Amino acid sequence: MSADYVVNGSVAVITLNNPPVNGLGLATRTAAVEGLRRAQADAAVTAIVIVGAGKAFSGGADIKEFNSPKALAEPSLHTLIRVVEESHKPTIAAIHSVCMGGGLELALGCNYRVALRGAQIALPEVKLGLLPGAGGTQRLPRLVGLEMAINMIVSGTPVLSENLAKTALFDDVFDEGAQSSADLLACALTFAGKVAAIRPLPKVRERKVDYPNHEAFLQFTRNTVKAMSGPFPAPLECVDTVAASVTRTFDDGLKFERERFFHLIQTPESKSLRHAFFAERLASKVPDVPADTPTRAIRQAAIIGAGTMGGGIAMNFVNAGIPVVLLETQQEALDKGIATIRKNYENTMKKGKLTQEKFDQRIGLIRGTLSYDDIAQADIVVEAVFEDMNVKETVFRQLDAVMKPGAILASNTSTLDVDQIAGFTSRPQDVVGTHFFSPANVMKLLEIVRGKATSKDVLATTLALSKKLKKTGVVSGVCDGFIGNRMIEQYSRQAGFLLEEGCLPEQVDAAVEKFGFAMGPFRMGDLAGNDIGWYIRKRRYLERPEIVYSKTADLLCEMGRFGQKTGAGWYDYKPGDRKAYANPAVNQMIVEHSANIGVERRTVSDQEIVERLVYSLVNEGARILDEGIAMRASDIDMVYLTGYGFPLFRGGPMFYADTVGLFNVLMAMEKYAKGRHGDAWAPAPLLVRLAAEGKGFNS
Template identity: 80%
Template sequence: MSAEYKVDGSIAIITMNNPPVNGLGHVTRHAIVEGVRQALNDPAVKAIVITGAGKAFSGGADIKEFNSPKAFAEPSLHTVINVIESADKPVIAAIHTVCMGGGLELALGCHYRIASPGAQIALPEVKLGILPGAGGTQRLPRVVGLELALNMIVSGTPVASEKLAKTALFNTVAEGDLMTAATAFAHQVADVRPLPKVRDIKIDYPNYEAFLQFSRNTVTAMAGPFPAPLKCVEAVAAAVTRKFDDGIRFERDLFLNLVQTTESKALRHAFFGERAASKLPDVPEDTPIRPIKSVAVIGAGTMGGGIAMNFANAGIPVKILEMKQEALDKGLATIRKNYENTFRKGKLTQEKFDQRVSLITGSLSYDDIAQADLVIEAVFEDMGVKEQVFKKLDSVMKQGAILASNTSTLDVDKIAAFTQRPQDVVGMHFFSPANVMKLLEIVRGKKTAKDVLATVLAISKKIKKTGVVSGVCDGFIGNRMIEQYSRQAGFLLEEGCTPEQVDKAVEKLGFAMGPFRMGDLAGNDIGWYIRKRRYVEKPHITYSKTADLLCEMGRFGQKTGAGWYDYKPGDRKAYPSDVVNEMIVKHSADLGITRRKISDQEIVERLIYALVNEAAYILEEGIATRASDIDMVYLTGYGFPLHTGGPMFYADTVGLPNVVMAMEKYAKGRHGDAWKPAPLLAKLAAEGKTFN
């Protein structure tokens, strides 16, 4: 689709029509230019109105053309804006619902702008590691002022149109029908000359040098590894300090420079990766989904309570089932306390607080959850316990209900086999804390129905999670990979590192926390329980015994006040532990290992390349659909640094031949068997290809 042209009396109306958000793709840009030219060549036309069909004015660039030659093909957005701005008849932008990125830049090129209330106005390019590249940094400060424009551009956060009503961005915010108001306004200004141009407005901001320097200092402190926010400041500064055309050229140079940065490529990779994760090759987009109007959760513990909150936050009633009144009361009290904390911080209105709390109720009887559309089991991670629960669910739940397990490692096919309806069984692995973490690993069993997958992917969006589908294997995508990462972390301790050194090395790269701080947060006893199972099921896999020795000391992490680190009451800060470090050194001596100095580079490579190699097996086995799915799991569930794009994108950036070369080097050390490259990794490296 492109743009539709019609004439209403003496007013030409150009309606962008490129669903879902009227992206400014090449065909649409061409149609706008042709529409403007047609209107200019028609003596009967006195003014032109540009608007968008459906639920957007324009969301900006067409993401289908991102990273392709079409994105810059003529007519470029710059050309479109120049055609509009230089028109000798007034051009009015009729803005509604969504006006972002290139859509807002297009509107700023018009002579007049009318908006409906509630329209979301933004220049969000910084979130993709770039800046507005079609005049946004030069024009927006001229209509809303230097300070507001800078805040909008550096944050990328949308602002409602009515909050901008008193600025020069809009000539009016129209109540009632937008197009009626726009055509009436077009008649009013049809003969007004000269035509106003945003480029001609002078920016008046006393002592702008001090404000810009303050902004540079603030943004530098907050931007972390991302270069775009500071470049946004410099581009906006050019709007004040340079002539308009010079500022446009400066903005364009900065834009082209940012597009080539690894950080921007990583952000764009994550942007597309999140959208790709919701698509499965064998599940058509028009697959019917089952209605989810009520949800049940089995277990009122930390995980069960967090899961329930997700659905209540989305306005879906939830019933939590427990076996004992005491456990149920404790779980409901914790949920209420969580909401009270959010309310006290001003992030929740009284109305929303009351609504969400009322949507979560409890029960001690399976009969009370029988009519739920979706039931999620969140009980202890033990197959025997799961068997009891799923046999009971099979006997009481209505036909068509989706039966989901929150298991983090167990075989979903075995769980499904406990029922007479394996097609309705699926894994829904939430990450702790479940009401905060964005990832939802959706585990597809051999018999899971396609409409169940489509429904769970849809519900994941509704509860604001990034749903990533995994096949069945031990640990699925995330925990299967993290096991190899944790193994290497343990071996590093034996060979010469302390927990603090390992954690600091990866945290310096941008990880939210290193493997040992993460273990203390999650509970070291969880890993211990899994390793004990591994010793029986997979005796050929070797682990460092340091983690077992730690658990034998009762140091399970923050919940016991001691783990790899020491903790003080009411203080989550990790303090290095002399007791733990002495244990590690003694263990090395008991193994006959001479401890050595290990570089941060070796630490980072061993941890990340262990993830990458296991991920290559996962891809090859078809457990993950695509490499970007694996990146999304790690970006949204494991604190992998966003600016690196995830483990697979990181490996692509380093170069797969370099990854394999490093692995060959580490294969000569202790536990060298862990460094055999996965066949897919070896093949791609030999061919000079990438995962993504």
């Protein structure tokens, strides 16, 4: 049973009981319908209260059943709501904490709704590329009005119950004396006694939506939403479906809502959003690290290096309320780093996103030092120094000497061997990679690199910490570049070859950005710093001389054009202006380089640009998956969605390849293998196997 039934006096109480948020799965729906029927048949029962156990009324659909036949099995959510609505005894939804999605739609089917202050009320289906599919678009406007309903449904943003107290959504919002779910139930039972004899029973479906000149308002809203929703169809569909609450009968509106819901559920955009939703939750699950693995307390952190990365990482900790000691070797560098952090917070405050009190609090959590002795008692230390193994060795030997037993020693390396770094210490079990992405205080991804000796409790602690820092933590094994940068190397190689064969940076970037990337490879290089890639390539030229790279990026760096930080990279930049302006000298250098290496330039289509860049990611991702560097294809997708600007509406490189069909991906790769540098298109064995079996990476 996932719903409990008791009779309290003359009131039947049905308690949704499906932790953690009382998802409306099949067992819960079945038990709730059974409880409603029992209450109808019991002559002693005069009213029915539906309440949620634990920490929610209901968060909506049970995600364990999402995309499975159980989600639509009878009794469906529609059936449950119909049984509630057709009750000949008053039904009261008693709401606390969380009431979202199908949970709110269930409450809307009741005759009455009461709530505690602070309850979060939402129909967030748009965030999965859907619209409310169980009457939400038709009932909510009848209670809160057309304008507020559209705002809630199109945004999916929760609204506090007290902010809806003056609408017809709630018959009462309990304030004084009602603090807990037990208090709520007591108040709801009293309310039920007051309305038990009232007839006729109020039904939301019988209310009218009154909005003068609704045609003009709806057209204005459509225009606004269309301009803001980009490639996602759901927001505009939400407007059209809510509009039906004004222009159609309730039953016709309900039918229209159902049609549009089933249309959206088949769109690639919704499939991509749902894939990302589940991928983010899966990423924190490591098969051999149980959910109940003990974690280490993180009460204080230390950061080695106060540069761009170190400062950004420090901000993550203080934003989460964790004090930070920032260590540098020179006072000037330390002062500069702390000043940059202060300036970042001041800019946030100017935008109205941070109060003076919060500013003072966060700055107060940061302390600078030039001595390793001052960080010895930190629970975790994150090294964010130059990407050079000799430098890392110096730092980690020093950390090993001074840090207290049990401290986590983390490296922010983006490419280097974490096992080798761990070998510089006498406690490799405490060493882990924490690859933050730049700017570290903004980017959501945290690549957590698990060394061969990293202990399970260190991994569990780092995963838990990623959530506290509001990051998406994705676990990677050890290899050069881990998941993200190992794949981006192949992407960058193809981008360089495209320049040699006939493209210019602005064409490549425009094609990829039209596909949906946040920025193309050359704008990305300018943002990250072309000198960083140059340094890594120099190392790889020595370590892997058999791999061929285009020399265009090296020639650019020899011109001193390192990107935005120097005002000149693949593009020119003006002070205070991040717009990229094409540079004739750079483009001339590219054309001359093609001639110097004997390549006749040709016209390259945007389709070829996109396929070569994206499929190079896919092919390397397949190798990473086959080698066990990534645990699952969806982890690779999360890395690219949260760290590299891959378009969310395409679901990540591996999901996108599944959408295209792996057979078709292989066909395109075989075509490109006939061109220059065909060896770069040697297909990953896993890709070949899955294509032959008609499967996908996420099968």
